[in-house]
Amino acid sequence: MTTSHVAESSAPDAMHEAAIEAVSRARRETRRRLRVVFLVVALAVGFLLYKTLSGAVTYFKTVDQALVSRNLLGNSDFQLEGVVLAHTISRPNATTVDFVVGGTGHNRIVVTNSGEPPELFQANVPVVLVGHFVGATDHFQSDQILVKHSNSYIAAHPARVRAPNGSVR
Amino acid sequence: MRHLVPERSRVDQIQRLLGLAALIGMVATIWLGLFVTPPDQFMGDLVRLIYIHPPLAWVAFIAYGMNFLASLAYLWPRSRDLRWDQLAGASAEVGVLFTGLTLVTGSIWGRPAWGTWWTWDPLLTTTALLFVLYLGYLALRRVPDDRELRARRSAIAALIAFIDVPIVYFAVLWWKSLHQAPTVLNPTTHRTYIHGSMAWTLLLGFVAFTLAYAWMVMIRYRLGGVESRALEEQISAALLDRQLEGSHE
Numbered sequence: 001m002t003t004s005h006v007a008e009s010s011a012p013d014a015m016h017e018a019a020i021e022a023v024s025r026a027r028r029e030t031r032r033r034l035r036v037v038f039l040v041v042a043l044a045v046g047f048l049l050y051k052t053l054s055g056a057v058t059y060f061k062t063v064d065q066a067l068v069s070r071n072l073l074g075n076s077d078f079q080l081e082g083v084v085l086a087h088t089i090s091r092p093n094a095t096t097v098d099f100v101v102g103g104t105g106h107n108r109i110v111v112t113n114s115g116e117p118p119e120l121f122q123a124n125v126p127v128v129l130v131g132h133f134v135g136a137t138d139h140f141q142s143d144q145i146l147v148k149h150s151n152s153y154i155a156a157h158p159a160r161v162r163a164p165n166g167s168v169r
Numbered sequence: 170m171r172h173l174v175p176e177r178s179r180v181d182q183i184q185r186l187l188g189l190a191a192l193i194g195m196v197a198t199i200w201l202g203l204f205v206t207p208p209d210q211f212m213g214d215l216v217r218l219i220y221i222h223p224p225l226a227w228v229a230f231i232a233y234g235m236n237f238l239a240s241l242a243y244l245w246p247r248s249r250d251l252r253w254d255q256l257a258g259a260s261a262e263v264g265v266l267f268t269g270l271t272l273v274t275g276s277i278w279g280r281p282a283w284g285t286w287w288t289w290d291p292l293l294t295t296t297a298l299l300f301v302l303y304l305g306y307l308a309l310r311r312v313p314d315d316r317e318l319r320a321r322r323s324a325i326a327a328l329i330a331f332i333d334v335p336i337v338y339f340a341v342l343w344w345k346s347l348h349q350a351p352t353v354l355n356p357t358t359h360r361t362y363i364h365g366s367m368a369w370t371l372l373l374g375f376v377a378f379t380l381a382y383a384w385m386v387m388i389r390y391r392l393g394g395v396e397s398r399a400l401e402e403q404i405s406a407a408l409l410d411r412q413l414e415g416s417h418e
Contacts, residue, residue, distance in 0.1 A: 041305030118284025151349035
């Protein structure tokens with residue numbers, strides 16, 4: 001076999017090996033990327049599933065539920081839901097608001113909230129309060145008020161008039 | 170699949186019409202929402218976000234529904250075609266964009282209405298999960314591999330991710346939530362809790378954003394086709410170069 005024959009037969013072999021190497025390198029890279037994608041998504045999904053199962057599905061306790069499990073709740077933080085009763089809102093100072101939330105029947109919990117309530121906070125609306133019971137009492141100390149609004153939308157001024165310039169007031 | 174690739178000029182025309190209709194619909198929605206509809210009895214002017222936020226969420230659901238159906242069509246042996254995979258990818262991209270916008274507008278609405286930007290409420294948490302699942306799906310699509318293998322893998326991931334869609338929709342009904350129950354055609358009561366010009370503007374918002382979805386998916390689907398053809402040409406050119414190199418050596 002001459003030198004030229006050796007060169008002719010080894011060139012396709014080298015190309016073949018280079019192609020195999022390129023394919024296996026691409027496969028390694030694909031596997032690496034798949035592992036990274038899987039890891040990142042699994043971490044994010046795991047965290048969100050944890051939040052869903054640990055807190056979101058039992059997002060709050062109603063006034064009735066909180067009073068029934070008063071002893072179990074102790075002074076631990078939880079989210080309490082109830083309707084702000086009319087004529088119970090008072091502001092002893094600039095950073096505190098006191099009010100009473102009601103459940104069914106005569107179930108009521110007195111609340112002291114530290115911090116500015118949201119702008120839609122008012123009597124007769126359902127709220128979710130983040131806080132805990134004080135000592136052994138049924139007095140609830142909250143540091144966040146979340147206002148729930150219903151799914152019903154009603155025009156504030158159903159009998160609005162059209163001004164001479166065409167604008168609606 | 171022939172119906173997915175009608176004549177080019179006709180497709181261009183449909184695409185332009187869709188874009189124009191979506192634009193007109195969105196401008197009309199914003200105009201009606203900001204200047205014509207009345208404030209709400211309880212929320213005041215904050216209610217104006219209702220003309221944007223629920224339609225965005227609606228489009229995200231449509232997008233994931235389309236992604237699910239297209240993935241199913243790809244996995245089904247009789248209808249297996251890479252164009253279904255292309256459609257699934259296009260729809261998921263638009264869905265992720267609209268889910269992101271749903272989360273952002275919800276947060277903007279939540280701050281003054283609820284008093285917080287974010288809370289781990291069942292609906293919010295499962296929606297965030299939906300966003301992450303489909304981001305993962307899109308990341309999976311970007312992993313380079315054989316096109317058929319990648320399409321099959323993506324289709325299976327799409328079917329898994331879709332499990333969260335009904336969970337998001339029913340979250341406010343299954344669990345105690347800060348978020349209100351659906352306003353339009355409430356699945357529990359089968360009633361609608363919005364009336365007059367507010368209801369019509371909301372309906373227009375749904376139509377306008379659905380048209381925008383169709384327009385965006387159409388563009389992305391066609392762009393996907395161009396990308397595929399460009400990739401095939403690149404591969405062919407690279408193979409030809411290799412062959413030429415081999416014949417010169």
